[in-house]
Amino acid sequence: xxxxxxxxxxxxxxxxxxxxxxxxxxxxxxxxxxxxxxxxxxxxxxxxxxxxxxxxxxxxxxxxxxxxxxxxxxxxxxxxxxxxxxxxxxxxxxxxxxxxxxxxxxxxxxxxxxxxxxxxxxxxxxxxxxxxxxxxxxxxxxxxxxxxxxxxxxxxxxxxxxxxxxxxxxxxxxxxxxxxxxxxxxxxxxxxxxxxxxxxxxxxxxxxxxxxxxxxxxxxxxxxxxxxxxxxxxxxxxxxxxxxxxxxxxxxxxxxxxxxxxxxxxxxxxxxxxxxxxxxxxxxxxxxxxxxxxxxxxxxxxxxxxxxxxxxxxxxxxxxxxx
Ligand code: PAF
Numbered sequence: 001x002x003x004x005x006x007x008x009x010x011x012x013x014x015x016x017x018x019x020x021x022x023x024x025x026x027x028x029x030x031x032x033x034x035x036x037x038x039x040x041x042x043x044x045x046x047x048x049x050x051x052x053x054x055x056x057x058x059x060x061x062x063x064x065x066x067x068x069x070x071x072x073x074x075x076x077x078x079x080x081x082x083x084x085x086x087x088x089x090x091x092x093x094x095x096x097x098x099x100x101x102x103x104x105x106x107x108x109x110x111x112x113x114x115x116x117x118x119x120x121x122x123x124x125x126x127x128x129x130x131x132x133x134x135x136x137x138x139x140x141x142x143x144x145x146x147x148x149x150x151x152x153x154x155x156x157x158x159x160x161x162x163x164x165x166x167x168x169x170x171x172x173x174x175x176x177x178x179x180x181x182x183x184x185x186x187x188x189x190x191x192x193x194x195x196x197x198x199x200x201x202x203x204x205x206x207x208x209x210x211x212x213x214x215x216x217x218x219x220x221x222x223x224x225x226x227x228x229x230x231x232x233x234x235x236x237x238x239x240x241x242x243x244x245x246x247x248x249x250x251x252x253x254x255x256x257x258x259x260x261x262x263x264x265x266x267x268x269x270x271x272x273x274x275x276x277x278x279x280x281x282x283x284x285x286x287x288x289x290x291x292x293x294x295x296x297x298x299x300x301x302x303x304x305x306x307x308x309x310x311x312x313x314x315x316x317x318x319x320x321x322x323x
Pocket of ligand 1: 230
């Protein structure tokens with residue numbers, strides 16, 4: 001663990017005591033006024049309320065510590081203490097979590113939240129300890145939609161040959177290949193420049209990201225297909241977690257819960273108001289009907305068979321069965 005310790009010298013009645021505040025470097029990809037920023041603020045405030053100034057949280061928004069894969073690797077080797085991140089590169093660390101990236105698996109936000117908060121989600125979090133990480137909680141981004149510069153997407157044919165950026169996520173990559181697009185996996189810090197330069201036509205992200213990252217400045221069309229739910233995760237360095245006493249662990253768990261509540265609150269608001277905001281900012285938005293979504297699902301039949309053999313039909317069915 002390479003955490004830095006700031007020593008505060010306090011003079012008390014002629015004696016000198018040393019109080020150590022541990023710096024806690026928390027990196028995330030988006031701005032402070034995003035759902036990640038809301039989660040980070042709630043995390044920091046709760047930790048301070050519970051443990052005083054034992055930990056000095058230093059926030060690094062806007063990919064200030066690098067892309068999500070780099071940050072998670074930094075947490076593994078102990079140069080970074082914590083992150084709030086998407087599921088983009090998670091299956092490189094815990095392959096089984098890729099099941100949550102399967103398109104059209106979750107019906108709605110409450111289905112996803114109940115699954116992640118329930119036994120299936122909690123068992124998945126526990127697997128991160130074997131990957132040199134400690135997963136505190138599942139946060140949230142919302143359902144992902146497609147934006148692009150070519151035109152509205154309502155059928156798989158509209159995706160034909162579309163150069164769409166995906167996360168560095170094999171499950172998403174397979175789905176967009178099956179749908180006839182030309183997917184390009186790319187780390188988030190490269191996405192906006194690539195859209196500006198026309199190196200890619202589109203990308204896909206939830207309203208929380210599209211609104212907070214002002215993707216309307218680089219994309220004309222937004223198609224509300226909700227092809228996949230996008231969880232977020234709060235990860236800590238394992239040596240940091242293992243070095244905490246029980247009271248501190250309880251405080252970190254509480255801070256994690258507060259971060260999740262803040263992220264979900266942000267997502268609820270942006271799901272209700274985000275489309276109107278983006279229309280006001282000039283985006284052309286089309287709804288994708290249930291029948292139109294079915295056409296995407298039908299085209300994913302072979303990819304689905306692969307997902308079932310990779311993650312187990314039983315697990316996928318048990319996720320679908322969550323109320
Ligand atoms: O698209 C992504 O890579 C992620 O959704 C993002 C925007 C980095 C948030 O985690």
